[in-house]
Amino acid sequence: MMIEYAWLIPLFPLVAFLIISVVPQKLLIREGGAPWIIGASTASFVLSVLVIIDVLSGQTLTGGDAPSITWFSVGSFDLTFGIWVDQLTAVMLLVVSLIGTLVVIYSVGYMHDEGKRKRRYYAEIALFIGVMFGLVLADNYLEMFIFWELVGLCSYLLIGFWHFKPSASSAAKRAFIVTRVGDIMLLSGLIILLKFVGTLDFATLFAFNPATGEGSLAAAGMSPGIATLAMILLFGGAIGKSAQFPLHEWLPDAMEGPSTVSALIHAATMVNAGVYLVARSFPLLVQTPDALVFIAIIGGITAIIAASNALVANDIKRVLAYSTVSQLGYMMLALGAGGLIIATFMLDEHQEGLGVGYSAGIFHLMNHAFFKALLFLGAGSVLHVIGTNDMRRMGGLGKTMKITSFTMLIASLSIAGIPPFSGFWSKDEVLATTFHAFEDAGSYNMVFLILWIIAVATAFMTAFYMFRMWFMTFAGKRKSDTHIHESPRIMTAPLMILAALAIFSGFSFFTGQGFFAFLSESITGIPAGVAVEAVNPLEALGHIFASPLTYASLIVSIIGLFTAYTIYYKGTWSVARLATGTAGKMQRLLANRYYISWFYDAFAYNIVYGFSVLVDLFDIYVIDGAINGAAWISRKSGAVMRRAQTGFVQNYIAVILLGTCLLIIFMIITAEWGGG
């Protein structure tokens, strides 16, 4: 019965934010206000769990029955703040509240030496978590957009937390500006929707009945082209926020912030917002198959580009950042492919389980959130101890940092897709959905075959770079003589909790009715065929391992793992020798990130700067010209007119008399005509 109080969830961290930022330093209990945010996020977590229990028992708050307040009304448009709680929201609440809580607890150890700046850190973290809750609970796109922008602001502030470092402040600016490109696209898409449908409330927008066509975008007067454009623009927001190609370069740079912030951005808050947006918009997206293909293609490209960049990165956090980008690509791929399957078959009454792709994307989001938070917090634990990001100067840390290295190993196995860790289950479903789209998606099937191959190749790369990272960091010989010790208990405890989740969160696929049957109910408006049937654990297990596709991804993952083992642990193939010839050229291309950054700079320099020069010239010659011209005219006319000021009183009197006479003549004439 707690579901009506879901609106309290964002309020706890927001109140903590106010307390930490407003209450004088002396009155904050200790640690720069950390107890406040730990308490607030724990309260949010407890309430989230209560809400999730309600959702599990079948209650949802969608549409009119949810509490909401009106902020303001413009004409026929009301901006309301309401809440929308369904199965998708429940999953997001779990991810955000759990990881948020663990990250702030970990922060107490990690940020211990920051001194007075801690207060700023905790205030921003509190705001970040609070607005992310607001984002996932929003019941209309405009409310969502407001929180969306606030999430962007918080990530800017936190990436630039060490703003005295030039690299940090420029990374923060980059994150802000690049995601802003996406935000503008999102806003444009929303404006198109608002213009045609007249509202941005989910309840109205998602009331789509494919059988009758009622409530569809076409019924609102949108031609297929306009609808596809609006949906692609909407996805543009996700391209920016979830770091999809070609706007993915900000995320690896965002490593300049503290590791805890990276964990939060990568696992709980920032980047998940884009995936959530796409999932939330599913009832709209299934009406525009072309936009879904676009999403799947962007997802596939992102997955492989980022994975290949991670192969050669030497900065431990950069490897993890690229892996996030790559996994986000997977999620988008699953959502795009799954959406296309729904779009193709939603009118077919005999279809069942169309929601698999949708559920697979969110399933991967959840599993990824847990193991990626673990990886970043683990990396943070390593940095905390050794003081460098460069993996070439690490090595052999596993002997001393047993908890860190072991939990990191679990997370790496999970992301590499080795059963029974969580990443295996969701990645397998992502690949299966893509293959299913190849089999069923009609004219786009070749696209999806290529995307499936890309996804399998990405799986190989994922296993390779994750174990490259693990072997370089934790195995082999020590390469620096810094004093190594395990991190304090307050940091290792969250690692162990997350490690447990990285193992067990995948099993939610089998528990109860099964994650997919639970989640697929949240695609509002789509009829029964979408819902995935409740699973029988053994049957599902048999189904997964009976499929040859499963072995394809499993085998490439294991090959990737052993390649990394051979090169970076056994040293069978020399790393130095691999850096020559064609392989070396490839490595340089990858190390330069396909010159995408370079392209950004070239674009910014030549086009934006060129345009700025044009604008500058316009300013100098036209704007300034107009102003200076007006001043020149005043000056010149003044020089002439001032000669009227003769100083002779009689001249003035003469002018007054003349004027009076003219006035009288004028009055006489008008009186004549008026009386006429």
Next chain:
Amino acid sequence: MIPMIDWLIFASLLLAIGAYGVLTAKNAILVLMSIEVMLNAANISLVTFSAYSSQLHTYTDSMGQVFVLASMTVAAAEVAVGLAIFLVLYKRYGSIDVTKVNILRW
């Protein structure tokens, strides 16, 4: 009875003569005297309207005559102020030629 228009023409002529004097005289006292002439032209027209008001109303409106008394009082004060100004002018410029007093110019 002399028609009203004649009085008004007389007042207009007086006004014109005064205005001519103000515009052309160099001596400040002449200017002041011309102003007095113009003032009295106005006074005459006021008295005229007052005297002939019974043709318009059932009663004689004596307001115009009262105004004239007030304006004559003001004119007397004005002369006192004007002559004081001329004294100062004379002290400063050694003459009261208004064409020489033109320092308020571009």
